[in-house]
Amino acid sequence: MPGDSIEVSKVGKVFGSVRALNDVSLSVSPGGVLGLLGHNGAGKSTLINILSGVLEPTTGTATVAGFDVVSQASRVRRRIGVAGQYVALDEQISGRDNLVLIARLMGARRKEAVARTGELLERFGMTGAADRAVRTYSGGMRRRIDLAASIVGAPEVLFLDEPTAGLDPESRAELWAIVHRLTEEGVTVLLTTQYLEEADRLSDQVVLLSRGHVVASGSPSELKRGVGRRKASLGFNERERFSAARDEVRRMGLVADIGEANFDIDITIASPRDLGAVLHALEERNLGIDRLRLFEPSLEDVYLAHVSTR
Ligand SMILES: Nc1ncnc2c1ncn2[C@@H]1O[C@H](COP(=O)(O)OP(=O)(O)OP(=O)(O)O)[C@@H](O)[C@H]1O
Numbered sequence: 001m002p003g004d005s006i007e008v009s010k011v012g013k014v015f016g017s018v019r020a021l022n023d024v025s026l027s028v029s030p031g032g033v034l035g036l037l038g039h040n041g042a043g044k045s046t047l048i049n050i051l052s053g054v055l056e057p058t059t060g061t062a063t064v065a066g067f068d069v070v071s072q073a074s075r076v077r078r079r080i081g082v083a084g085q086y087v088a089l090d091e092q093i094s095g096r097d098n099l100v101l102i103a104r105l106m107g108a109r110r111k112e113a114v115a116r117t118g119e120l121l122e123r124f125g126m127t128g129a130a131d132r133a134v135r136t137y138s139g140g141m142r143r144r145i146d147l148a149a150s151i152v153g154a155p156e157v158l159f160l161d162e163p164t165a166g167l168d169p170e171s172r173a174e175l176w177a178i179v180h181r182l183t184e185e186g187v188t189v190l191l192t193t194q195y196l197e198e199a200d201r202l203s204d205q206v207v208l209l210s211r212g213h214v215v216a217s218g219s220p221s222e223l224k225r226g227v228g229r230r231k232a233s234l235g236f237n238e239r240e241r242f243s244a245a246r247d248e249v250r251r252m253g254l255v256a257d258i259g260e261a262n263f264d265i266d267i268t269i270a271s272p273r274d275l276g277a278v279l280h281a282l283e284e285r286n287l288g289i290d291r292l293r294l295f296e297p298s299l300e301d302v303y304l305a306h307v308s309t310r
Contacts, residue, residue, distance in 0.1 A: 084161025140171030235291030
């Protein structure tokens with residue numbers, strides 16, 4: 001739509017005989033967060049490279065911050081930040097010196113560069129480590145300084161390519177908080193990740209890529225609602241009733257998986273009606289359950305439903 005921060009229309013990318021992207025379309029409104037999910041080689045980095053002006057699409061068009069990524073690439077570059085797996089920082093100099101250097105390269109005067117750096121270090125909780133060489137940083141600190149480096153120029157649109165890959169849960173949560181704050185300030189974010197929980201926490205829209213195709217898109221809750229299959233666990237207090245119920249459930253053939261632990265029968269049902277039928281049948285045979293748990297589909301279920309069927 002006009003006014004969107006990122007607009008991708010039927011983008012394809014071919015490398016020799018490899019079709020990395022096929023007819024990919026998506027859009028992100030200002031201040032939105034789009035999570036791009038997909039397996040290794042799905043085409044996520046290729047799309048980020050096209051949107052950040054590093055690669056040209058083979059077919060289709062894309063705009064970022066209102067500018068065409070091919071014909072207006074330098075304007076695009078001035079309005080974006082890119083952080084991720086391969087951001088080049090000088091490992092031998094301190095985090096502070098890296099940020100000052102980037103600000104100077106972007107045209108800031110020395111005083112401004114120093115002030116902006118101080119502000120970012122403070123915000124990212126990095127003041128303690130600011131004057132140590134980047135090579136001495138932990139994985140979490142390294143990711144934070146990468147992210148700080150990507151926003152030195154106060155970008156309108158931020159591309160985060162697997163920003164928390166390999167981080168421990170605590171460092172991941174810290175980074176999520178930082179990204180969340182940036183989005184509250186109106187920065188538009190396109191995030192690639194293999195962590196479904198990350199996409200669920202941060203994104204208001206998710207696009208699922210598989211082998212270069214968009215196979216599903218929508219808000220995390222829309223996508224979860226679209227997964228028909230749900231897990232339920234039927235619990236019993238005695239082995240005898242549990243065993244008889246398990247045989248009955250198998251016989252009904254309505255259920256895809258049966259797992260057994262602690263006299264629980266874990267079933268996958270295609271609809272609430274199937275669950276009703278199972279409970280009714282058990283009740284009729286005096287095999288009534290003692291406990292029932294229903295599990296909401298996760299983004300992982302969404303992912304498996306779309307990706308494993310292709
Ligand atoms: N420069 C290139 N030359 C040839 N093939 C490439 C090039 N860049 C990417 N590809 C291929 O394009 C496809 C998509 O790769 P891409 O790196 O975009 O996937 P990805 O989803 O980012 O994967 P990962 O999660 O592993 O980073 C892969 O088959 C990859 O091998």
